[in-house]
Amino acid sequence: MSAKPTSRRLTVTDIRKKKGQERVVCLTAYTASVAWRVDEVVDLILVGDSLGMVLYGLETTVGVTVEMMINHGAAVVRSSRRTLVCVDLPFGSYQEGPIQAFHTAARIMKETGCQAVKLEGGKEMAETVRFLTERGVPVFGHVGLMPQMVNAVGGFRKRNDGERILEDAKAIAEAGAFAMVVEHTTPEIAREVTAAVDVPTIGIGAGPHCDGQILVTEDMTGLSAKTPPFVKRYAEAGDAIRDAVTAYAEEVRAGRFP
Numbered sequence: 001m002s003a004k005p006t007s008r009r010l011t012v013t014d015i016r017k018k019k020g021q022e023r024v025v026c027l028t029a030y031t032a033s034v035a036w037r038v039d040e041v042v043d044l045i046l047v048g049d050s051l052g053m054v055l056y057g058l059e060t061t062v063g064v065t066v067e068m069m070i071n072h073g074a075a076v077v078r079s080s081r082r083t084l085v086c087v088d089l090p091f092g093s094y095q096e097g098p099i100q101a102f103h104t105a106a107r108i109m110k111e112t113g114c115q116a117v118k119l120e121g122g123k124e125m126a127e128t129v130r131f132l133t134e135r136g137v138p139v140f141g142h143v144g145l146m147p148q149m150v151n152a153v154g155g156f157r158k159r160n161d162g163e164r165i166l167e168d169a170k171a172i173a174e175a176g177a178f179a180m181v182v183e184h185t186t187p188e189i190a191r192e193v194t195a196a197v198d199v200p201t202i203g204i205g206a207g208p209h210c211d212g213q214i215l216v217t218e219d220m221t222g223l224s225a226k227t228p229p230f231v232k233r234y235a236e237a238g239d240a241i242r243d244a245v246t247a248y249a250e251e252v253r254a255g256r257f258p
């Protein structure tokens with residue numbers, strides 16, 4: 001007799017059901033070392049394409065590849081056990097249309113073991129969101145500031161066009177997204193979006209009215225070289241590393257270590 005398999009991870013249904021009940025706590029992780037600590041605490045881990053900027057020193061997320069997302073996604077899935085793991089589809093891997101998006105998403109799910117993918121876009125991406133969700137790919141949406149559009153919109157500025165963001169959010173919720181990121185908008189826009197859709201809104205730089213929040217873990221722990229203006233720092237891990245390596249260097253140079 002074999003033991004009953006127990007599902008330890010949260011599912012997309014668990015996340016969706018938190019709307020109106022409790023806030024959804026999300027953070028990014030790109031590596032095994034960060035994932036195994038974050039996994040103890042949060043509901044959802046995002047393997048964000050921000051890894052291109054945070055880990056690889058790129059200026060934007062446009063240069064991130066599917067191979068990068070698979071390598072980091074697989075490490076995070078291996079190093080977590082209770083969290084839902086979602087991997088960002090990188091720029092150029094889904095914008096051609098539903099078929100390209102399904103191909104990329106299926107490859108990422110097979111090669112990482114992640115349970116969902118995230119893609120940026122509103123009305124123009126609704127058909128793709130529907131195509132994926134109807135075929136077994138849970139989709140985390142992303143509206144407001146969409147960093148993969150940086151070259152078209154000329155920067156990472158806050159979005160104030162509430163009518164458009166509201167239409168975008170409704171379109172991807174209607175198309176089947178299980179939740180959506182709302183990035184860098186006014187608190188009022190985020191509140192309207194949160195009231196208008198029946199899936200959790202996960203804010204980043206979008207005020208307090210969303211159903212949940214997400215930040216880049218390296219930003220909120222003080223490890224990132226550059227951070228967006230809306231980040232709150234909960235630790236100064238970069239300073240701790242600098243102090244440690246300075247102490248080590250002094251001891252080695254003085255012959256006190258080892």
Ligand SMILES: Nc1nc(=O)c2c([nH]1)NC[C@@H]1CN(c3ccc(C(=O)N[C@@H](CCC(=O)O)C(=O)O)cc3)CN21
Nearest residue numbers: 050053054147155156157158216219224226227228229
């Ligand atoms: N480390 C990190 N954290 C993030 O939250 C993050 C990334 N990287 N990379 C992908 C996107 C890009 N994000 C960003 C990046 C910069 C600003 C920022 O500095 N905004 C300024 C204006 C910048 C401009 O005009 O271009 C602002 O005042 O809004 C905002 C969001 C959020 N995401």
Ligand SMILES: CC(C)C(=O)C(=O)O
Nearest residue numbers: 028048049050088181
């Ligand atoms: C900041 C979050 C929402 C993201 O998309 C990322 O980390 O790439």
Ligand SMILES: [Mg+2]
Nearest residue numbers: 048049050088
């Ligand atoms: Mg992203």
